[in-house]
Amino acid sequence: MTRGHSPTYRVPRKPDVVAKALGQRVRELRTAKAWSQERLADEAGMHRTYMWGIEQGTRNPSLRHLTRLADALGVSLESLFERL
Amino acid sequence: MTRGHSPTYRVPRKPDVVAKALGQRVRELRTAKAWSQERLADEAGMHRTYMWGIEQGTRNPSLRHLTRLADALGVSLESLFERL
Numbered sequence: 001m002t003r004g005h006s007p008t009y010r011v012p013r014k015p016d017v018v019a020k021a022l023g024q025r026v027r028e029l030r031t032a033k034a035w036s037q038e039r040l041a042d043e044a045g046m047h048r049t050y051m052w053g054i055e056q057g058t059r060n061p062s063l064r065h066l067t068r069l070a071d072a073l074g075v076s077l078e079s080l081f082e083r084l
Numbered sequence: 085m086t087r088g089h090s091p092t093y094r095v096p097r098k099p100d101v102v103a104k105a106l107g108q109r110v111r112e113l114r115t116a117k118a119w120s121q122e123r124l125a126d127e128a129g130m131h132r133t134y135m136w137g138i139e140q141g142t143r144n145p146s147l148r149h150l151t152r153l154a155d156a157l158g159v160s161l162e163s164l165f166e167r168l
Binding site for chain 2: 081
């Protein structure tokens with residue numbers, strides 16, 4: 001990609017590291033409610049294997065999925081991404 | 085969908101409302117840097133029309149896209165989703 005601007009210095013976060021950290025956060029919020037993965041998947045209207053993949057950090061959920069997940073967990077998106 | 089549990093009371097956020105609010109937040113962070121949409125698209129490695137759609141709230145960006153966007157803007161994901 002041709003860049004027309006000087007690059008800004010930053011340390012980009014690797015997407016898979018972020019996905020894994022989000023998965024841990026989801027698990028933390030889920031277990032705080034004493035919910036099984038199946039229960040959370042059900043509450044968020046997602047398939048259980050998809051939810052499993054989110055907690056493993058192997059999925060790349062969209063904003064819509066993330067919104068449904070935060071809603072199901074009863075937290076804001078800001079809280080879902082705490083320290084991320 | 086058959087639900088095996090009693091539904092938890094909550095007020096779900098509509099995904100398109102969240103997408104629009106996120107778009108406004110991106111615009112706010114971008115203009116604070118005095119960057120054009122083109123500049124931000126370039127920094128985040130996205131196409132300019134895709135970035136335009138994110139700011140309009142008509143796109144459904146994935147976690148990877150959101151991570152690249154936060155990195156380009158120099159903020160955490162938590163900050164990107166401030167008050168969301």
